[in-house]
Amino acid sequence: MSHNSALNQTIKILTRVPYFGGLDPEILTAIAQVAEHRAYDRDQVVFMEGDPGAGLYIVEHGWFKVVKISLDGREQAIHFLGPGEAFNAMSVFTETPNPATVIALEPSTALLVRRDAMIRLLDAHPRLARIMIQKLAARVQHLITLVEDLSLRTVEARMARMLLARGRQGEDQTVSRRRWATQNEMAARLGTVPDVVSRTLRKLASEGMIEVSRHQIKILDIEGLERVAKLE
């Protein structure tokens, strides 16, 4: 393959990477010129968790697995990477070590844009820096939303369980004192804060599972709450 067609092939791979979407051909060419081609045999380690990050990798051909190794040596796969996917982007911008170990699942190739080369490119091309900042900010926003959703979902399941337990307690004729719970008590019990309790109650009410009427939380849909209670 001639140098030019190899460069074009590299540029083609780079255009598939979300971080490089919308970049001018001139900048893509500059990145392609500093990208290193790496080949890996099956089961070959690309890099180890905890080692200093080398730079941004982009899968060219083949598949890789991202694993975490537990203290007792067990490997847990957390992600799989295929052609066109980029990984270890954070090591370009920070000096944090690799967050996981990456291993080739089969004979594979990848492009490596080393950290220092990327930094020089960012200094030389402000538009590249601007686009990467936008992409990183969008990713941060996505992760914030995901964390909020996951947190709320966990609280929702625990709240459903608590409501069912308390509601059923009230049915027991031998318990003469009915159970009241303040929002602060509910929050403490669910491991969250009153604001989240309030939002979760509103969500359950909007889904028709409960009705909040003044001081009363009335359970309308036992089966629905039981389904939510299992979602954790």
Place this chain on the structure above:
Amino acid sequence: MMKDFNHTNPTPIIDADLCNGCGLCVTACPHNALGMVDAKAVVVHPQACEYDGCCELICPVQAIDRPFLIVMREDVKRDG
């Protein structure tokens, strides 16, 4: 805090030890149910209280709490 609570017509419970007398809850309440007595917030018009929680939300020292009663709707109680 719950021992003087009116179970029939409940209103938010205000912890007088925590209350710092800032009066934000009085300002926030859209139904004018709250007032200041001896520099502490008190539910002065319980019949006006709609239990919407504005006071609880705005209190900067978490002195206000609304108890909730969790019940089953009559017709969805399980048999046996």
